[in-house]
Amino acid sequence: MKYQLQPYQGMQSRYSCPVCNHHKCFVRYIDIQTGQHLAPHVGRCGREDKCGYHLTPRNYFATLPGYKPYQPKRSRYMPGKSPAQPAVNPARSPRPEPKYIINxxxxxxTLYNYQDNNFVQYLIKRLGRDITQAAIKRYHIGTHNHWPGACVFWQYDTEGDVRTGKIMLYNKETGKRVKVPFNHITWAHTLAIKEAATAGDDTTFILQQCLFGExxxxxxPAMPVAIVESEKTAIIASALIPDFIWLASGSLQGLNPAKCGVLKGRRVMLFPDVNAYDKWKLKARELHTALPNTAFSVSAVLEDIATDEDRQNGIDIGDVVGW
Structure with a gap:
């Protein structure tokens, strides 16, 4: 795929520089084939003598570990298609299901504009700027414009593809989810389907989630794994307890053999919310049965230290670690 600076097409093709904020001096990079822009901060400032900011596509992609350049055959809502393969006996070699991924x-x-990201601002307040920047890079935390201040937790799988993204809104002072006047949570694949329907395109998307942080x-490969329920908790715990690879199931139902197959042969510690200990004990048995060569254990640390107030609030490990 090739990129170029967007040709001049009037002042509407020039933007404010993300560094010096000067108006109508910034030229963004576009895909030569599709004309689609890269991220809003990928481009060159025309004030070379006073600013000189220039972020090329090559340097931008280098900041995204695991990133795979977009291929036209794999759209945001259609499955990737592999080249034609020799005929095989389907009874002996079943064809794998197509994988639907986000463009x-x-x-x-979404990987910019963190000053307007409530969750990131909360992390800076709690962890400091340097640790927060490392967490952003580690988990590819994004900023989403679906709601002002919203963040998006992208689900990258082990191949570097993005299965979907959970879009959420947090209070930047308390770090709590915004649930009034409604629960501010939606999904990237849901928005992709809606946009496709509006454009009259194919809206087929079969969701195949993976563990957040997978x-x-x-x-x-040899590091022990810790699994919590929420993405927020995994991010905070990874910064403060670096002895594990911290993943999130996204929900109790998200802790299932299908998603945990990538953990085969590893040591896995489950860290349930304080009121979910017994349920996660049952989950650990289910997972061990499905993955017999994988060691699953359940931490009782919150059970040992939780107060009645903690139980009423339903705290998790992220609420107590590091304070």
Whole structure:
């Protein structure tokens, strides 16, 4: 795929520089084939003598570990298609199900503007700027414009593809999810389907979620794994307890053999919320039965220290670690 600076097509093709904020001096990179922009901060400032900011596509992609450049054959809502293969006996070699993934352009367009990301601002307040920046890079935390201040937790799998993204809104002072006047949570694949329907395109999308943070497994094959329920907790715990690879199931139902197959042969510690200990004990048995060569254990640390107030609030490990 090739990129170029967007040709001049009037002042509407020039933007404010993300560094010096000067108006109508910034030229963005576009895909030569599709004309689609890269992320809003990928481009060159025309004020070379006073600013000189220039982020090329090559340097931008280098900041995205595990990122795979977009291929036209794999759209944001259609499955990737592999080249034609020799005929095989389907009874002996079943063809794998197609994998539906999110368009990488959608992902890259969210990896900036963190000053307007409530969750990131909360992390900076709690962990400091340097640790937060490392967490952003580790988990590819994005900023989404579906709601002002929203973040998106992208689900990268072990192949570097993005299965979907959970879009959520947090209070930047307390770090709590915004649930009033409604629960602010939606999904990237849901928005992709709606946009496709509006454009009259194919709206087929078969959701195949993976564990949040799964992409970290490949680089650390011998490191023990910790699983919590929420993405927020995994991010905070990874910064403060680096002895594990921290993953999130997203929900109790998300802790299932299908998603945990990538953990085969590893040591896995489950860290349930304080009121979910017994349920996660049952889950650990289910997972061990499905993956007999994988060691699953359940931490009772919250059970040992939780107060009645903690139980009423339903705390998790992220609420107590590091304070």
């Amino acid at each position: 990488p352009y959608w992902v890259s367009a 992409h970290l497994l490949s680089a650390n």
